Amino acid sequence: MGSSLTMYISLVATSGVFTVFLCLYAYLKRAEIPGARMFVLYTIAQAVYIFAVSFEMASSTLAEIMRWTMVQYIGMATAPALGLIVVLQYIGKSVPRKLAAALFVIPVLSIVMVATNDYHHLFYQSISFRTDAPKPMTTIVIGQFYVVHGAFTFGSMLAGVVLLIRRWRHTKKAYRLQLATLITGQFMPMAGAFVYLMGLTPYGVDPVPVILCVTSGMYIWAILSTRMLTIVPIAKESIFESMGEGVIVLDNSDRLIDFNGAAGRMLAGLNAGMIGLSLDEAWQKLGGSDFPADRLSDGAQAEFMWQAEDGTPYYYQVRSSVVRGRIGEAIGSLLMLIDVTEARRLQDQLHQLAYHDGLTKLLNRTAFIYRAKQRLSESHAKSAPSSIVLFDIDHFKRINDTYGHETGDYAIQHVAAVVKRQLGPEALFARYGGEEFVFFLPASALDEAGGAAERIRAALAVEPLSAGGETIAITASFGVSQSSPLGESLQALLKNADVALYQAKREGRNRVRLYDAVLTL
Secondary structure, three states: OHHHHHHHHHHHHHHHHHHHHHHHHHHHOOOOOOOHHHHHHHHHHHHHHHHHHHHHHOOOOHHHHHHHHHHHHHHHHHHHHHHHHHHHHHOOOOOOHHHHHHHOHHHHHHHHHHHOHHHHOOOEEEEEEOOOOOOOOEEEEEOHHHHHHHHHHHHHHHHHHHHHHHHHHHOOHHHHHHHHHHHHHHHHHHHHHHHHHOOOOHHHOOOHHHHHHHHHHHHHHHHHHHOOOOOOOOOHHHHHHHOOOEEEEEEOOOEEEEEOHHHHHHOOOOOHHHOOOEHHHHHHHHHOOOOOOOOOOOOOEEEEEEEOOOOOEEEEEEEEEEEEOOOOOEEEEEEEEEEOHHHHHHHHHHHHHHHEOOOOOOEOHHHHHHHHHHHHHHHHHOOOOEEEEEEEEOOHHHHHHHHOHHHHHHHHHHHHHHHHHHOOOOOEEEEEEOOEEEEEEEOOOHHHHHHHHHHHHHHHHOOOEEEOOEEEOOOEEEEEEEOOOOOOOHHHHHHHHHHHHHHHHHOOOOOEEEOOOOOOO
C-alpha cells in the first residue's frame, strides 16, 4: 500500500505540473486565446486543488490534513464555476457580471464553511482517522452544506458537458476534434467527482486529481495538434447577431422567419411578433405601406428611405441572396440591409456644392446654364417664347465698404429670399456671380417677364435689409431679353439681357429695361 500511495501521489503531482503548464501556456498566449483570463484562473484553481490533495495525502497528522483540506477547497470549490464560464465563452455565450457573480456564491460559502467548520460542523459533522488503512487517512461524516457544495459541483460540470454536446451538431468537422476533447475533459472529472461523492472509491481516495492528469494531457495534445483555444469556432448565431448590417430571413413564400439585432435597431417596431407575416404585411405594420422594393432576384439590390419615429430620414441599401438547402434547392432568402445614410448625405452635400451657391443655396452659374439650355430647347421645340432676366444689386460695393463684407453677404441673402417669394415654381433662379442674379421664365414673353421683374424691383425697394442694428435700403437694376422664333442660344439671350441691364444702370439704376436691338453698350 505504501508504494501504491507513493505512486498515486506522484501521479497527482504530475497532474499538477501538466495543469501549471496549461496555465502558463494560456497566459503567454493570452493575446491569441479568446477568454484567456478566465482559462488562466480555471487552471490556477485546478492546480491549487491538485497540489493541495497531494500534500494532504502526504500528511501524517489530522491537523496537517485539515490545513491542506482548507487550501484544497480554494481550488476545488471555484474550479467548477470557472470551468462553466470557460465553456460558455467557448460556445460564444456572453456571461454578464451578475451571472458570473452568482456562480461564485456557493463556492465562496463552501470555502468559508470549511475554514470555520470547527464552530458549526455544517460542512463536516466529524473527521477521524481510518483504522482499516495502512497509512493515516481520514473518514468523514458529511454535513448539510457538503451536500449543497456537491450538488453545485456536479451541476456545474454537467451543465458544461450538456452545453458542449448541444454544440456538436452546429460545429464544423474541422473543429469537432477539439470539441470532443473539451467534452471528454469536462465529463471525466464529473464522473470521478460523482463516484467520489457516492463513496465508491477505495479508502475514500479522491480520483479527480489523477483524472485531471489524463485530461491535462489531452488538452496539451489538443493544443499542439488542433490549436485548441487559439482557434475557436464562432457560433453562427453569434455571427448573425454581431453583424453590423441588418439581416432579414424569409422563407420561399416571403414570410418573415428571423431577423438579427441590427435589423431590429434599423427598423424601429420590428419585433418577434411579426414572425410568420409576409414581408409586405410586416412592412404595413412598420410603415403603413408595402415593402418599398419588388421581390429581388438573387444578388439584386435596391435602395429605400426609412423615416424614424422622430422624423429623421435614413437610407438603406437592401441586397438579396438565396438561401439553399443541402441539395442546392432554394429554401428562402436573405435580405441584407446596409445603412448608406452617411454616404447619401455626403452625396447630397457634394451635389449641393457642385450645383448650388453656398451662400444663398440657389443654383450656381454652371447648374443654371445647364438647366436653362434644356428648358430653352424645350421652348424652341414648342415654338414658345422664353425670357431671361438678369439683375444685380445697386451700389453693392458701397454696402461692403460702409458696413463690411458680412453685411454684404446678408444683403445677397436678403435679395435671394425676397425674389424667391415673388417667383413661381416654374422659374429657374440662380446666383450668377457676386451680386448678380438671373432667372429663366419658360413660356413667358418679353412684356410678361418685364412685369415679373418690375414686381420684384418694387418688392426689393419697399423691403430694406435690417442688419447689425442698421436699416439699409436695397435696390436692383434689371435687364430682360426674350427668345425669338429664330431660336437664339442661351448665351445670346444672356448677352441681350446684359445689354438691357447696363442700359438700366446708365439711366440711374433701380429700374427694369427690356432688350431692344437698338440698345447698345
